[in-house]
Amino acid sequence: MAELKFIGGYPEYMRKFIDIVNKTRAKRKDYTPIAMTMEQRDEVLKVHPDYAPGGKRSISIGLNKGDMAPNEVADLIEAYPLIQGNEVDLTKPDLSVDLLIIGGGLAGTAAAVWANDKGVDKDQILLVNKLRHGDANSIMAEGGTQAADRENDSPARHFLDAIGGGHFTNKPDVLRALVEDAPLIMKWLCDLGAIFDREEDGSFVEKAGGGTSRRRMHACKDYTGLEELRVIRDEFRNREIPYLEYYPVIELLTDGSRVTGAVLYNLETGDYKIIQAKATILATGGFGRLHVRGFPTTNHYGATCDGVVLAYRAGAKLRDTDTVQYHPTGAAYPQQIIGLLLTEKLRGMGAQPVNKNGEAFVFPLEPRDVEAASFIRECYVKENGIVTPTGMRGVWLDTPMIELKNGEGTIEKSFPGMFRMFNRFDLDIRKDPVLVFPTLHYQNGGVESDPWGKTNVDSLWVAGEVSGGIHGKNRLMGNSTLDCLVFGRRTGISVAEYLKSDVKHGKLMLEHMKNYVTMLKQAGIDTTRKAPILLPDYRGKAVLARMIDVF
Amino acid sequence: MPEKDNNIMDKIAESNKSVVTGIDEKDIEHWITISILGSEYKVPAGLTIMQAMEFAGYRFVRSCGCRAGFCGACTTVYRIVGDYRLKTAMACQTRVEQGMYLTQIPFTPAERANYDIDKLSPGIEPFLTLYPEILRCLGCNSCTKACPQDIDVMEYIAAGKRGDVALMAELSFDCIQWGLCAMRCPAELAQYN
Numbered sequence: 237m238a239e240l241k242f243i244g245g246y247p248e249y250m251r252k253f254i255d256i257v258n259k260t261r262a263k264r265k266d267y268t269p270i271a272m273t274m275e276q277r278d279e280v281l282k283v284h285p286d287y288a289p290g291g292k293r294s295i296s297i298g299l300n301k302g303d304m305a306p307n308e309v310a311d312l313i314e315a316y317p318l319i320q321g322n323e324v325d326l327t328k329p330d331l332s333v334d335l336l337i338i339g340g341g342l343a344g345t346a347a348a349v350w351a352n353d354k355g356v357d358k359d360q361i362l363l364v365n366k367l368r369h370g371d372a373n374s375i376m377a378e379g380g381t382q383a384a385d386r387e388n389d390s391p392a393r394h395f396l397d398a399i400g401g402g403h404f405t406n407k408p409d410v411l412r413a414l415v416e417d418a419p420l421i422m423k424w425l426c427d428l429g430a431i432f433d434r435e436e437d438g439s440f441v442e443k444a445g446g447g448t449s450r451r452r453m454h455a456c457k458d459y460t461g462l463e464e465l466r467v468i469r470d471e472f473r474n475r476e477i478p479y480l481e482y483y484p485v486i487e488l489l490t491d492g493s494r495v496t497g498a499v500l501y502n503l504e505t506g507d508y509k510i511i512q513a514k515a516t517i518l519a520t521g522g523f524g525r526l527h528v529r530g531f532p533t534t535n536h537y538g539a540t541c542d543g544v545v546l547a548y549r550a551g552a553k554l555r556d557t558d559t560v561q562y563h564p565t566g567a568a569y570p571q572q573i574i575g576l577l578l579t580e581k582l583r584g585m586g587a588q589p590v591n592k593n594g595e596a597f598v599f600p601l602e603p604r605d606v607e608a609a610s611f612i613r614e615c616y617v618k619e620n621g622i623v624t625p626t627g628m629r630g631v632w633l634d635t636p637m638i639e640l641k642n643g644e645g646t647i648e649k650s651f652p653g654m655f656r657m658f659n660r661f662d663l664d665i666r667k668d669p670v671l672v673f674p675t676l677h678y679q680n681g682g683v684e685s686d687p688w689g690k691t692n693v694d695s696l697w698v699a700g701e702v703s704g705g706i707h708g709k710n711r712l713m714g715n716s717t718l719d720c721l722v723f724g725r726r727t728g729i730s731v732a733e734y735l736k737s738d739v740k741h742g743k744l745m746l747e748h749m750k751n752y753v754t755m756l757k758q759a760g761i762d763t764t765r766k767a768p769i770l771l772p773d774y775r776g777k778a779v780l781a782r783m784i785d786v787f
Numbered sequence: 788m789p790e791k792d793n794n795i796m797d798k799i800a801e802s803n804k805s806v807v808t809g810i811d812e813k814d815i816e817h818w819i820t821i822s823i824l825g826s827e828y829k830v831p832a833g834l835t836i837m838q839a840m841e842f843a844g845y846r847f848v849r850s851c852g853c854r855a856g857f858c859g860a861c862t863t864v865y866r867i868v869g870d871y872r873l874k875t876a877m878a879c880q881t882r883v884e885q886g887m888y889l890t891q892i893p894f895t896p897a898e899r900a901n902y903d904i905d906k907l908s909p910g911i912e913p914f915l916t917l918y919p920e921i922l923r924c925l926g927c928n929s930c931t932k933a934c935p936q937d938i939d940v941m942e943y944i945a946a947g948k949r950g951d952v953a954l955m956a957e958l959s960f961d962c963i964q965w966g967l968c969a970m971r972c973p974a975e976l977a978q979y980n
Contacts, residue, residue, distance in 0.1 A: 288796050368860065371852045429904060431956060459961060462857055474901050482848065503848050527807045530800025536853045572835045572882060574806045576855045616795045628802045652961055656936065657856055660880050771848070777811050779844035 245570070245662035250671075253592050253622050257632050257669045260594035265640060268588075271599040277606045283617060284609035285529045285674075286559050286709075295557070297755045298548055305557040308526040312545050315767035316756065317749050318486045324499055326489065326744040329512035334360035334735050336498060336513035338485050339543070341372025342461065342717060343700030344519035345468050346724025347731075348477050354732035358477045362511060364500055366484035366520075366538050366770065370469055373521050373536045373701065374720060377461025378579035378653060379445065380453035381425075381721070382714035383418035386442065389450040391415040398715060401447040401603045402680075402708025405556065410706045410723075413687040414715065417722040422454060425721070428467040432456055433650075443584040445713035447603040453714045458579050458653040461717055483509065484542065484770050488516065488550045489744045494694035495550055496742035503770070514739045515695050515731040518543045519724065522679030522701035525772040528560050532575025533676040542768035543702035547683045549752045552691045552698075556681030559709040564589075564607040566675025568630030570661045575675040578633060578654060580604075580713040585650065586641040590632040590669065591620035597631075605710045608674035615673065622671055632669040639666055678716065680707050689727035695742075697731060699723035810834075810842050822888035836863055836878035836889065849893035856880045856935075859965030865889035875967050877935045895966025898977035911950030921947055923974040930968035930976075936961045940968045944976065 241248045272280070281287045292304045295313055305313065335351055337344045340363050348363050365371065384394040394415040399406045422440075426432065432454050433441035442451040456463035472479075482503045489497040489510070497512040520543030524535020533539070548554060565578040583589075583600040589607075591597050591614050598610040614631050615621030621629035635654075638646055647655050647666045658665045682704035689697040700720040707715060773780075800807075805814065810831060817832035821839060828843040837851060852860030861878035868886035878891065900917035907913045914921060921944055930940035943958035962979075969979040 283795060285796060285799075291796060367848075367852060368858075371858060371860065373853075376853050376855055376857045431960065457960065459857075462963070463960075471904070473899060474903065476901065527803075529796055530803050530807055532803050532806045534855070536858075537847070537851050571805065571833060572838070572880075573855075574803070612795065612799070616798060626802070626805060653856070656961075657880065660856075661882070771846070773846060774809050774838070774841040775844055775846055776842035777809050779842070780809070783844075 244664065244668060246668070247625055250622060250624070254668050256592070256594040257590050257634055258636070260590070261634060261637060261640060264588060264590070264596050264634070265637065267596060269596055269599050272602060272606060277602070280606060280609045280613055283612045284605050285531065285562060286605065291529045292558060296761065297759045299551065300554045300557065303554070303557050306526070306528040306560060308528050309523065309541060309544070309557060311765060312526070312541050312767040312769065313548055314756065314761045315545070315763065315765035316753060317549070318766050318768070319499065321746040321750060324508055324510065326510060326746070328510070329497065329744060330509040331362065332512040332741060333362045334514045335362070335517065335731050336511050336515070337361065337363045337517045337519060338498065339372070339519035339521060339700070340365040340369040340479060341374035341519060341521055341700060342465055342468065342720035343724040344517065345369070345465065345472050346721050347517050347519060347699055347728040349468060349471050349475065350725045350728030351732050352475055352477060354729050356732050356735060358475055361477050362513070363477065363479040364483045364485060364511070365479065365481045366503070366542070368481050369479050370465055371536060371538060372465070373524070373539055374461045374717065375465050376534065376536060376577065377717045378458040378577060379581040379584070380443065380455035380460050380714045381422070381464070381717045382445070382448065382452050382712070383422045383454060383718065384415065384450065384452050385419045385422060385440070386450065386452065389452055391418065393450060394418065394452065397448050398712055399708065401712040402710050404708070406708035407555070407684070407705030409687045410685065413726065414706050414719060414722050417725070418718055421718065421721045421725070425464060425467065428471055430456065430463050430467045443581060444601060445580055445584055446601040446607060447712045453581065453584065455581060458581060458651045464717060464721070484768070485546060486768065487746065487749055488546050489746065490550055490748045491742035491745060492747055494742055495696040497744050510744065512741050512744060514741060515697065515734055517689070517697045517699060517727045517731065518547055518683065518702055519699045520702050524676050528676055531562060531674070531676040532566060534563055534566060534575060534577035535676065537771065540769050540772060541679070542770065543698070544682055545767045547691065547693070547696065547698070550693055550696065550748050552693050552696060553684045554681065555684045555704040556709055559680045560676060561604060561678035561680050561711055562608040562674040563677035564604060564611055564674050565633055565672040567670065568628045568673040569624045569671040570663070571624070571626050572661060573657060574628065576657070577675070577677070578670065578672055579651070582633060582635060582638065582651065582654065585646070586638045588634045588637050590634050592622050593620060603710055603712065611672070611674055624671065628673060630671040630673040633672045634669045635665040636667060636669065678711055680704070680709055680711055687726070688730035689723045690730060697727040699727045810838070819883060819885040821883050821886070824890055825888070830883060832883070834883055836876060836881050836883055837861055839883045840878070850878065850891040854879045857963060859963035860893070862892045862965045862967055863889055864892060864967070875933050875935060877965070880935070892967065892970065895970055895979065897966060897969045897979050900978070909952040911948070914947045914950065918978050920974070920976050924948070924976060925974050927973060929971040929973065933967040933971045935965060936963060938962060
């Protein structure tokens, strides 16, 4: 095959389609397709991966027996533990603390700071991380954090937007906590020094997101999560709260009813540690790296559903396990960055989805599932997508429209991360549109909790993406960083309160895990699958085929 | 029409295979040779350094994080055979090139000062107290050259020396803390953002 000729980073044949987008831009500038009716939404959702047939099965054991979940998630729930139990010595904990926090993204780090603030001694806290402290989806959050803090807005309106986006399946009490705490969280972040985008008069720049009826998205350029985590982690370090890195939890410990600690595994040296804790906060994030239905993902390398697996074995109740969020605008070209996130803020500032004929075919800010489904329909039903050299299909996101609407220089100023990412591969998003296709973005469901993050299992709290209920079956933009911060704070405070009642350490046992194995066997689940998987495996197929274990 | 919708999902999965399930040799037409820690490997052209290392059989624990250019875990230094210049790259955001020989730097030993943010006042004092070594800056610009985010590192250090907190914050805003600025500094400035 002849080498492809590239012009401005695109093969010649794609360049011809770009010309169509460039030529139709002026005409589209003052045109926005009208938003869909509820009936039209239902129709397009038929091609959404959550609604298209197949890909799911019902969970066969435990509290959520009978609930539907993606096959990739059910596979991990119906998998055997990494340890049998007899290889770890539970009689001598390596460390006893009041509070064990599992996961050091925004939620876990915020929980540590607030617990300490409310009286838990720093040396009675331990934050454990699977990779580095801060290796999390949190730092990849680009677009912003929602908070209703303007005169024309209110937490009640924020609530209605979120519950509408979630198809009215959200758990109302936790959602109420989310929206009511949002302005307080913004104040906290600013007090810690987070630099949000500001208008000239000092007020916040606030943008719209998909499904929001008011502008309430607070952003730090397109590095919102990175900035938020930076200031909170700095505060955490200033308080000298102890933490461990490269120490994933491979099993929780219970005394038969309440969570009493965890088994940690050193990813580098292979030895284990036993931690005894009076309270445990699970903040392990989501499951993007499971690549549900073969989709690429925006997620961090460590997003492998560990928390849900561990909590479920300990008897925690899950909810909304049947839905997955696909972000409409993942990169579809070039190959090196397939699946990576193109923030919704791009559409918030005017970038339009456009098909191969140069037509704006959908309202740019439908809720994420509707928007994603409309892209799939455009590519695979209406055949109006562009096919890349690697066989992916996508539609254009007309980024130069941002400059046309907001003035030259807007992209470099407001989207330095996006501009840079494409520039590394010789693409200029100021001049040319980018090709996009939905990508696996968020675990909508998870471990159920009350408004303080408390689960049905004693001494176990959850915060952030690992939890379920807040977003129902579909999350809106800007509510995930908010979720982490609100419930990080609330779990930290709740644990501090709990510890005031003179709680004693409990016995360290793995009976719950052994019972779970018995249930698996009784359900006839005959498999070599083990969970949590901790990290995905992308090694080349040829190498894997010749892998032997001798060392 | 259930079959049809199912078929769509199959087609999507098929088109995403290379980034989801690992790369199959039979799909590859163009190959190049790179050297990882001194050992040569034949890898598909067009992959990122990270994807190429995984193709070769490496499974990351260190030196891999967000895989999207936000976390600074995959710090990599390399040369191209025949070129004296030492180059730096994020493994997840950089294409492999023929003749690239590379190593990764998974960790940077660096100092971080502790402070109480409520007791700091903007100006030059906090910098001189917390990070007095910034006065040692030689103005060589090695830090700026090492930055994968195109941050003018030397300029923000200079702003710090003048006590211009606002400019320092603005210039360093896009920092992902990958650490090579501190590693390359001949004056041993020990902090990185």
